[in-house]
Amino acid sequence: MKISDTTSQDTILEPRPRRTRLLWISFGAAVLLMTVWMTAPAIQRWSQAQESVSESRLRLATVTRGDFVRDISVQGRVVAAVSPVLYASDMGTITFAVESGDSVRSGQVLATIDSPELQNRLLQEKSRLASLEVEYQRQNISTQQQQLENQKALDSAGITLKASRRELARAQQAFDQGAYTAVELDRARDDLETAEVLHRHAEMDAELDNNRLEFELQTRQLDVDQQKLLVEDVERQVNSLTLISPVDGIVGNLLVDQKTNVIRNQPVMSVVDLSAFEIEVLVPESYVDDLAIGMVADVRSGNQVNNATLVAISPEIIDNQVTARLRFEQPVPDGLRQNQRLSTRILLEQKQDVLMVPRGQFVESGNGRVAYVVRDGMAYRTPIVMGATSLSSIEILDGLQAGDTIVVSSTDLFNGADTVLINN
Template identity: 25%
Template sequence: MLRAVTQTLPQSQPPSGAAMDRLLPGTARGARRTWALALLAALLLGGGAWALRLRWPALPVVQNPQLGTVRAGEFRDELQLRARAEPLRLVQLDAQEAGRVEAVLVQDGAVVQAGQLLYRLHSREQEQLLMQRAAEVAQQQANAALQRSAWVSSLGQSRRELAQLRHQAEDAALQLQRQRALAAEGFVSTAALEQAERQADLSAQLLEQAREDQAAEQQTRRASLAELDRAVGGLQQGLALLQRARAQWSAPAPISGRLSGFALQPGQSLRPGDRLGRIDDLEGGLQLAAEVDEFYLPRLSTGLGAESESGPLVLVQTLPQVQGGKARALFRFSGATPPLRPGQTVELRLQLSAPQPALLLPDGPGVHSPLYVLKGRELHRRSVQLGRRAAGLVEVLAGLQAGEQVLLSATPHTDERLSLP
């Protein structure tokens, strides 16, 4: 009897071909050669790049570049100015005398009237000088009075002496006449007659000499008194000046208006010429004062118009003095003066010429010929022709086209090409 033998066969799987793979001789060596060639190529490329870098160095990089675009527009030839309101009429207050501030009678910003006292000074030196000058005047006046008294006494004495000498001369003349009559009749000797003649001549000479001496003395006294009077007059004038100076120790306001910049303090020492402040005439109107760069001075002329939020203005004066590269220009309102206060600032636009179409470029420290124009990631140096500058814009005359970008900021480099960071 036959037995059936049951055998479990494995499930069939698709052929993978793994039994056919085997390592051929020389394959590992070829892989290593390929990697070596790749490494060598990389080294050659790196070395070439390094050689190129050494031959052509990198472009200078502009740090924090500011770029502006050239555009077509309307060039408005105007200046943006900040003006300050000033009164048309004002008076500067200066110290006239030296001294110490004893009292301040008004405060800064107060409205004062003409003649109102502003402050009082005190000067011990001036007081002493005033007392000394007054004593000198009194002493010289007393001397003049004594001289006049002596002159009057001398005049009286001289008149008495002249009267006595005149009387003696008249007696001598009468005695001579009698002696001559007696001598003619033979009653008087010739010697007596000669004696009478000599006496008459002597009396006449004494009288004439006294008159001359007294005239000379009176002339001398008169000249002396005139000199003394002039000296007293000079001392009196000096005393009057000191008294007027003392009156100026209480300084009155010269005009009515608002006090500005007045910062005196009690105890403060003043010298002649010290600036104390000013008084603005509130009824005299206002003007605007602006500082203009000296570059624009040749283009400023009286009558140019300006615009502001407070109303239209006109340029009335350009002061020739230039300080710190700036000159002062004065404007007045064409119509009614708006309610502004002295010291208030106003923004205005001064129109130098009529608007014209032009290529415009934002102004900046790097905007000059030549300048740098953007191409890709590089800046190329280019010579251009620039025109007027106004309101932060520059007029482009030649060398640029609309849409190009230009380096506005300054750079220390002068290479033909620069790179952006």
């Protein structure tokens, strides 16, 4: 049996021209060269990179130049600028006339303290004052009587002196006429001298005795004045048993119970002045050296931002924090409440034309001395010198230029590599 072949089904092909083959070879070579040219930089970067990280895992930022504001943000608490605490002036039983939270006016009676001992002392001192005033009046009358007696003695001595002078004149005239002897004339002269001496002594005695009487009367007056001061002091203590509100506001805390026995100088209640509020903030210890009285601050209450000024800094550090006070610039915002929490921002420093970048975790990753500059898909480890830091920005003193793009997120993924390939 004869098996036929497939010759009848074959088609005879014409051989291709050599030129067409060369064109296809040239085209393939060109495509290959183009591919190599385009991928060569990527291959070169890949060969240089020590690490490779996806761009989606990084946060990039551009170095800019502008005004740098260094500030801190802390939580503040509304406190009354004036919140006096009232103390018991003496021991006794206290009776409150108001309750905690009541509105009060300046001068309103808030509480009274019953102190029988102090009341009794006031009565005793008043009684002693009355006794001293009687003694003063008695001494005054006695002084006037004695002064009158002294004046009588002086007047009597004066009359005797005048009589002696007249007697001497008559004796002299009689002696000149031969009616008196020399002995009688000398006797008249002796009487005049005696009268003069007695008159002079009477004047001196009257003056000294009057001075003594005035001194004794003045002593009595001083005793009265001293006792008056003592009575006024005790009256002041008795009046201070009535506690008066020093300001317009509300009653704060009642520090003791109603009808409780209190001791001297014991705090019993507080009054809050609602017309003046301040903000008490706790500032971290690391910022203490940067704080200064008079610094400007912003206080946010809802959607409203109010200006404030730093007015007080505590000298004591507690739990690594320092207490400071901010005072609102007029007018004080409405609707504030005691102990209300508010966000505050204290402006520490402001510089102009400063090279800066947004704040990020790269600071902690590189200890503030290293940044990764991104160029052509590669991140290059670059030494930097940082300056001041704020809540949102960091001042760059050296190592970067305006327009540079750096990695501001954590660079722990780079493992300290000098070059890192960033994949899209």
